[in-house]
């Protein structure tokens with residue numbers, strides 16, 4: 267494989283996406299969508315967390331040949347779950363397959379599962395969990411659900427027979443082994459691992475430089491090429507593990523892929 271052949275971002279996961287909000291209450295400090303919204307003056311660092319519905323006029327709910335990532339530039343939260351359920355229903359009416367990507371709020375996941383249990387073959391859950399430690403999650407993803415909420419969501423989806431996968435992108439600490447042991451038994455599909463992209467620049471823009479710089483440095487050190495290669499070598503033959511572009515690139519550069 268060559269670096270030029272790598273897909274990146276949401277295209278690694280699905281050819282289509284569907285979004286219905288501007289802003290996200292989770293307010294993750296490393297958020298790509300937040301940085302873009304600030305750059306194009308749709309939002310500010312302060313008001314990104316205020317969720318606003320975008321117009322659905324002209325949006326297609328027709329059948330797509332390939333998975334639709336839902337959502338990709340915000341999240342499904344208690345503030346928008348009712349609208350999310352309506353949109354999921356419309357997309358499923360056309361027999362679409364949805365990759366639901368979220369930092370799962372337990373009540374939201376319960377609502378989706380209760381409403382669409384009979385459509386489980388068209389729904390793939392991908393829950394983002396970058397650490398098993400609440401202090402770490404809270405530092406980087408201040409308003410997102412805690413670990414218990416996310417883990418309970420994973421177990422519920424698994425026990426109800428849905429396809430489950432995990433996104434550890436970005437990894438938020440150097441304790442992937444601990445997280446893996448906890449979540450793996452409830453994952454039917456894949457566990458994706460990725461680095462935090464553009465950490466320093468993005469976090470500074472998103473937080474108006476109020477985020478502790480030493481925490482960025484610590485994470486950047488944990489995600490040095492050497493440490494990433496060690497992680498890659500440890501898990502490369504594990505059939506559930508998938509590598510995001512940020513890690514594949516390092517593997518290619520070092521002749522490992």
Ligand code: SF4
Nearest residue numbers: 290292293294297340
């Ligand atoms: S959940 Fe996703 S969209 Fe929302 S702030 Fe976090 S990274 Fe951004």
